[in-house]
Amino acid sequence: MRTNARERNVGWRIDYFFVNELLKDQITGAGILADVMGSDHCPVTLDLKV
Template sequence: QPDTPELYTWWSHFGGARERNVGWRIDYVMVSEALTPVLKNAKIHPNVMGSDHCPVSVELSIEL
C-alpha cells in the first residue's frame, strides 16, 4: 500500500487539502535491515481522523 500514488500521511489545514487529497508523505516507520525478513505489511490509514496526520503502521512476524 505505501507504493500507492496519491496516498498521503499529512494534509494542510488550509484550502480543504484533506478533502481534495492534496497532501505530503512526511510520516515514516523505519526498521533496521535485520528486520526486513519479518516485515509482513505496511499501511497508511488515511481514513483515521483527529489530526492533520494519519497513522502509519507496520506488521512484523516475530515469535516471542
C-alpha cells in the same frame, strides 16, 4: 490557510518507519489509515512477523 490536502489525498508524506537489515525481513505489510481522524496526519501502520 487551509488546502484540504487530506480530503484530496495530496500532500507531503512525512511519517515513516525506518528499520534495520535484521528487521527488514520481518515486514509483512504497511499502510495508511486515512479514515482515522483527529489530526491533519493520517496514522501509518507497520505489520511484522513475531
